Amino acid sequence: MGSNWCYKLCSxxxxxxxxxxxxxPRRVIFSVCPPPRSVLSASxxxxxxxxxxxxxxxxxxxxxxxxxLSGFVEKVKLCNRNCEKQCEFHPFVIEGHVVGYVHHGFANxxxxxxxxxxxxxxxxxxxxxxxxxxxHPKLTTSEDRTKAVGDxxxxxxxxxxxxxxxxxxxxxxxxxxxxxFSLERAAAPYFGxxxxxVHMNGxxxxxxxxxxxxxxxxxxxxxxxxxxxxxxxxxxxxxIPCGENLVKECEEEAGIPRSIASQAKAVxxxxxxxxxxxxxxxxxxxxxxLELPEDFVPENEDGEVExxxxxxxxxxxxxxxxxxxxxxxxxxxxxxxLFRHGYIKPEELGYLKLLQSLxxxxxT
Numbered sequence: 001m002g003s004n005w006c007y008k009l010c011s012x013x014x015x016x017x018x019x020x021x022x023x024x025p026r027r028v029i030f031s032v033c034p035p036p037r038s039v040l041s042a043s044x045x046x047x048x049x050x051x052x053x054x055x056x057x058x059x060x061x062x063x064x065x066x067x068x069l070s071g072f073v074e075k076v077k078l079c080n081r082n083c084e085k086q087c088e089f090h091p092f093v094i095e096g097h098v099v100g101y102v103h104h105g106f107a108n109x110x111x112x113x114x115x116x117x118x119x120x121x122x123x124x125x126x127x128x129x130x131x132x133x134x135x136h137p138k139l140t141t142s143e144d145r146t147k148a149v150g151d152x153x154x155x156x157x158x159x160x161x162x163x164x165x166x167x168x169x170x171x172x173x174x175x176x177x178x179x180x181f182s183l184e185r186a187a188a189p190y191f192g193x194x195x196x197x198v199h200m201n202g203x204x205x206x207x208x209x210x211x212x213x214x215x216x217x218x219x220x221x222x223x224x225x226x227x228x229x230x231x232x233x234x235x236x237x238x239x240i241p242c243g244e245n246l247v248k249e250c251e252e253e254a255g256i257p258r259s260i261a262s263q264a265k266a267v268x269x270x271x272x273x274x275x276x277x278x279x280x281x282x283x284x285x286x287x288x289x290l291e292l293p294e295d296f297v298p299e300n301e302d303g304e305v306e307x308x309x310x311x312x313x314x315x316x317x318x319x320x321x322x323x324x325x326x327x328x329x330x331x332x333x334x335x336x337x338l339f340r341h342g343y344i345k346p347e348e349l350g351y352l353k354l355l356q357s358l359x360x361x362x363x364t
């Protein structure tokens with residue numbers, strides 16, 4: 001590694017005072033390049049989505065590294081915006097269970113489909129708007145509901161619900177509860193249903209130092225193109241258990257064989273509530289750790305990842321704290337990893353508040 005990759009880090013367990021290029025595994029080679037173009041905002045945060053791996057490894061030449069937890073706090077807040085606007089949403093109720101929340105503006109579009117949606121006028125379900133939303137009583141089976149709501153989503157089209165994936169999510173009142181019907185994944189936040197995913201930290205232990213395999217998303221992905229991502233992550237579709245879905249995603253996204261992927265350890269979950277216009281994301285991400293062999297090199301199989309790099313955990317922490325390079329919800333899962341592996345310690349100011357904030361959503 002050339003002199004361009006020079007680290008001036010604060011002296012704390014998370015931000016060590018020195019970093020040597022010799023600590024990088026020899027099989028992982030990063031090219032030395034001239035100082036990257038500026039991607040700094042006025043607030044000195046690196047925010048542009050147009051960045052390269054060289055920018056990732058050289059960003060510290062542009063700004064000092066934070067020695068506190070405030071950068072992590074900011075990333076958690078990015079996943080929990082506008083919670084005070086929950087009063088703008090109608091409860092979505094099926095068989096007496098609140099399964100989602102629909103913004104009153106989006107609900108106006110649903111009123112046109114009177115054979116699918118009804119709007120009983122009462123506040124028994126906690127509505128601040130005088131009514132809630134139900135499915136038409138004639139839709140009694142999961143199959144009928146899935147088709148009827150799916151037809152409405154198709155009619156509303158990409159203009160209102162962009163990024164249709166033809167992938168179904170179960171609509172339930174809580175994880176593991178019976179599914180009332182299945183809903184197009186892209187429509188999930190517009191109906192405010194709970195969505196679940198699996199996110200895996202793939203790491204390598206070399207000596208007393210850990211490294212994380214980090215992916216850079218394809219620039220042609222409809223969501224978060226070019227952002228940094230976990231080695232493996234994916235939504236949890238209808239009808240597949242978490243563990244099996246993780247093994248499937250491991251093979252598709254990183255070429256990890258079942259014999260290795262099945263060794264991933266479930267280590268908990270993070271959650272968040274995020275409101276953005278008509279969208280209400282109520283997501284729960286199941287977290288996994290997988291220690292990988294030193295000689296393993298991931299290979300993407302589905303075209304969704306541009307490339308992978310093996311990065312020291314301390315450097316990943318600095319990237320999260322000081323940039324917006326990562327896909328937003330990935331920050332939460334990696335911060336959770338930093339807690340569990342001792343990179344964030346109780347002596348640091350704000351420790352418990354940050355830890356609690358990783359589960360700001362409803363983990364049910």
